[in-house]
Amino acid sequence: MPELPEVETTRRGIEPHLRGQRVERLVVRQPQLRWPVPTDLGALLEGCTIERVERRGKYLLVSFAHGTLLMHLGMSGSLRIVPLGQAVGRHDHIDIELSSGCALRLTDPRRFGSVLWQSGDVSAHPLLAQLGPEPLTDAFDGDYLFARSRGRSAAVKTFLMDSHIVVGVGNIYANEALFSAGIRPDRAAGRVSRARYAALADEVKRVLARSIKQGGTTLRDFVGSDGNPGYFRQQLNVYGRGGEGCQVCNTTLDEIRLGQRSTVYCRRCQR
Secondary structure, eight states, X not given: OOOHHHHHHHHHHHHHHHTTOBEEEEEESOOBSSSBOOTTHHHHHTTOBOOEEEEETTEEEEEETTEEEEEEOTTXXXXXXXXXXXXXXXXXXXXXXXXXXXXXXXXXXXXXXXXXXXXXXXXXXXXXXXXXXXXXXXXXXXXXXXXXHTTOOSBHHHHXXXXXXXXXXXXXXXXXXXXXXTOOTTSBGGGSOHHHHHHHHHHHHHHHHHHHHTTOOOBTTBOOTTSOOOSGGGGOSSTXXXXXXXXXXXXXXXXXXXXXXXXXXXXXXXX
């Protein structure tokens, strides 16, 4: 699944091509995504100008004067800027044709992505209203994590991946941040100290920022908006490396399941 760095990479890739452009036509070839595409979406968008493209968690927010288009890439989705008239593939479900002579094209083989509309304040949308803070902002720090974790028996990795606590820290980056902070992923969230949460918050910020800078993690179903894969996957310390040697101490990395997700850690480096 594209995680926050992939979504932010996509936002940065498409935003210059969308900002200030008028929507000429909406083409919906497959309306049945995770949720049905609104039947009146064409009437809402056509003839209107895109003001900006933002991100909230893993949602891309394409803003107009009268509302916001919410887009989610699901498990395998991607967005491209393509010339009008470019041949359509089997999984190319939606084109937003622009006054520039290009189109924003949503490709989604598994159809778990979404394209929705919110009039007025987009933060009031049910999918966004209960989200936690963005991890790269000042609202997310060790003191915040410590306060929210008190009394919680859930594993710290599960706690960190809860979008009500903080948005966008998916499986890959939770594994990596916990390794860098030296915290076992199965330790109870309520038993992690304030000082260790400070280290964890710093590592989450560092890992995500580095991945964004390098263009996102290379995943099987995802390439960046410029058509090139990201390069962060090569530098992962633990994710996907269960049974291999730790790059710090050479101890064999353990792999367990937490919250139905594969979790890899070093029993020597993480306590």
